[in-house]
Amino acid sequence: MxxxxxxxxKLGLRAGGGALVGILFFLAVIAVVPFGVGPDLNLLARIGPAILWIGALLAGLLGLDRLFxxxxxxxxxxxxxxxxxxxNLALAVLVKCLAHWTAAILPLVVASPLLGLFMNMTPQGIGATALTLLVGTPAIAFIGAVGAAVAVALPRGGLLVSVVILPLVIPVLIFGVSAAYAAVNDPDPFLPPFLILAALTLFFAxxxxxxxxxxxxxGSD
Amino acid sequence: MRLVVETLSGERGGETIFAGVSFALGAGEALLVTGPNGAGKTTLMRVIAGLLPAATGTIRFEGGGEAFPDVASALHFLGPVNAMKAALTVRENLEFWQSLAGPRHFQVCDAMDLVDLRRTADLPFGYLSTGQKRRIAIARLYLNYRPLWLLDEPTSGLDADSTAALAHFMREHLGDGGMIVASTHLPLGLDDAQTLEMGG
Structure with a gap:
């Protein structure tokens, strides 16, 4: 195992593995947002966690179709x-998901604090977003594995995999973003959405x- | 040890590809599966390997003891493609498969010596020629001992010398009490093998 x-x-990090492509895509998405939204610093800080989560989610979907x-x-x-x-095949799939997460998604989590600066987020907000990404993004890999396995025989399955699994990833996004917001906006409790996020990851694992x-x-033929 | 296949039939997409295939292989025996393209050779190999469900019939592996309780645990499957990663070196590829398939048999270096490709150990697998890739895939069979070899077109891409070497490996494996099921278009140099003519 x-x-x-x-x-x-190793395959993910070597040439053609696509780990770097994910980070570049994440960077591109986040870097474009301030240009689109305009130089309203308060607004950027407010939508920052959501934009980081959406960027990480979309970047995490890249390359999932190649999993199997x-x-x-x-x-x-x-x-x-x-x-x-x-x-055991399910165990092998779990290991492959963890490897995909380590090679392709963990770098996004590591890069997210830097990109948070682009969004004028407070240190606390950046920390909370990075933490929720760390806890929540493995679920993207676990859910994505299902889509990748279903579409394994389709030669152009890339977009299909993303569309098929997107509805299932929505709860992860909702609780990830609400936990990140709660860390910044005082009356909202941080722990309940964060624990639900952790539970979602464990459930999908x-x-x-x-x-x-x-x-x-x-699907084997 | 015995591989017993009884009234096996296989289908793809609801269409029966072959039916009523029965044979039994004892230790040291080989079966050559021949037939024209589309006769169902590959489907038969994949059904035996457990990669496709059998439509009817049974496949049993008897007398394997604790080490090989069922067919899947007793077999090495060499498919039409080589199951190696182009981006990894030959050594990394072989070490990976060795660590996956249970107790070791040959060292990785020795298996590469066997197919005379030790000098390529640190090259990415993708740099090798077609025949060399096939020989590395054959070397995989030696990394872990499995009594039953399922070889689907094992000679594809091999030159005359390598084909002769493969025949030698197969005779040796049979001499050690192994079993081979091989699908092929060419004579493999196994004189007293049973043959199964598919289709026609």
């Missing part, structure tokens, strides 16, 4: 499936890999 994790992280497709094209998925009984493994078993 550790070998699978290390291999996927690359393995399918070079035959590695077949060999993984053959070894699956001794090597179980459901997502199991559903994706089922889809991969039936």
């Amino acid at each position: 550790i070998a699978l994790f290390l291999r996927d992280v 497709q690359a393995d399918r094209e070079d035959g590695a998925l077949d060999v993984l499936l053959v070894h699956a009984p001794g090597f 179980v459901i997502g890999p199991a559903a994706a493994a089922l889809a991969l078993h039936h």
